[in-house]
Every structure is written in C-alpha cells, then in structure tokens.
Amino acid sequence: MISLEPVAAPGAPLARRNPVAKLAAALVFSAVLVATLDPVAPAIAIAVELAVLPLFGIRYRVLARRALPLLAAAAGIVVTLVLFAADRSGRVLLDAGPLLVTSGVLLTALGLVLRMFAVALPGVIVFATTDPTDLADALVQNAKAPARFAIGTLAAFRLVPLLGQEWQMIEMARRARGVDAGRNPVAKLRLFVSTAFALLVGAIRRGTRLAVAMDARGFDAGTPRTFARRQRFGVADGLLVAGAAVLGSAAIAVSVALGTFRPLIG
Incomplete structure (x- = not known):
C-alpha cells in the first residue's frame, strides 16, 4: 500500500525542522543544480545528500525503496539519449547500423541521470520526514x-x-x-x-x-482560521535553508574549478 506517513526517526535533528524550511532548502539546493549539465556537480550533490541523511533520521534502505521509481526514469533517459541524441561526438563505443553509441552520448546521459537523482532526492527526503498535516499548517502559517x-x-x-x-x-x-x-x-x-x-x-x-x-464544513469561508498546531520558523530553520544554498553553490564551484562545468544555457 502507498504510504505518505513520515518514516524518519522522530528525534533526528533535521527531521524536527519546520516543514517549510525543509521544503525551501530542498528547492534551493535543487535549483542550483539545474544550472549545469556536467556529471560532477550532481555527483557531489548526491554525496552530500547521502552524507546528511542520518541527520534526517532516515535509513539508506528506506530511501532506496522510496526512490525506486527514479531508476525507471533513469533508464528512460539513457535509452532516449542513446536512440535520439543529436550530438554524437566523442569516441565511438558501438556502431550497429542505425544505433551509434559514443562516449559523448553516455557522458550526457550520465550527467542528466545524476542531475535527476540530485534534484529529486531532496524532495524524497523532505516528504519522508514530514507529516502532511504539519506541512499544510506550515504552508498557511509560515509561507502564507x-x-x-x-x-x-x-x-x-x-x-x-x-x-x-x-x-x-x-x-x-x-x-x-x-x-x-x-x-x-x-x-x-x-x-x-x-x-x-x-x-x-x-x-x-x-x-x-x-x-x-x-x-x-466551511473550508471555503473567508473568516480567519485557527490552528491546532502552531508551526514556528526559527533561527535553525533559516540556517538550514542557508546551508542548503551554500552546499549547492559549493558543488557548482567545485565543478567550475575542475573545468567540467557545462552551463544549461550558453
């Protein structure tokens, strides 16, 4: 059965953060990675995400099970690029009639697959550590x-x-x-x-x-609503968002320093 309930340990330090802060941190971290097509920055981002996973109280096996649909998407990306990619630069690895596989195609596919995982995993982590009711309350109270x-x-x-x-x-x-x-x-x-x-x-x-x-039951009424559970956005929540922005920018900086940075536009 599909389950949307949080699976994180309740005492994990980052799992206790405000739902809006976790959602904002995931969006900021992912948005930075969209700017590049190289595989280095997403690979660093994935390593960072896996490194901080214990702070969210999630076991690696649980994350792998929840991220299983991403494998099908990754396979689709690889097959699509191998069959229809316009850029066939690089060393020829397989030449079987209409099927031409080059190192450039595989490098592009690797970059897209890693970027997909790097962008999607923060969202998986957020929803695995957040109660949907708390998220709805926080969206209304904190994000207005x-x-x-x-x-x-x-x-x-x-x-x-x-x-x-x-x-x-x-x-x-x-x-x-x-x-x-x-x-x-x-x-x-x-x-x-x-x-x-x-x-x-x-x-x-x-x-x-x-x-x-x-x-x-009056859910569409214009009168002010009250909340059973208050969601507070504190200093630690702001630091979480700022830390996500710094880590995402650091991954891009390392890619630029290594000379592998490939901008999405340009």
Missing part, C-alpha cells in the same frame, strides 16, 4: 499560502494511499468474475487500461464528494 489550497492539497495527499487499495479491489473483483488476461499481452494491456479508467472514475467521484463535504 491560501488555506483553501493547502487544505485541499492535504486532503488529496490523504486520498493517495486509497488508490492502491482500490486497484487491488478492482483486480480481485474482476478475478472473482472470471475476468483474467492470462498470458495474452494484448488482453493484459486492455485490462490495465480498463482498470485504470475505473480507478479514475472512482477518484473523481470521491474528490467531488470530498469537495462538497469540505464546502459544507
């Missing part, structure tokens, strides 16, 4: 986000785990009725599409009912 947006997003996050359960229920119901694709790949594809459509219809209906229920 509209309460309707924050609470609506929180409600949507809370419904995500139900999608996995509903998918299993639909599959079991169809299997009980004798609807099974067997080993036929075409039938499996058709069954997958129909199951996804049924899940989409159910999600839309549930979302509509939830929106009506929230409006009936």
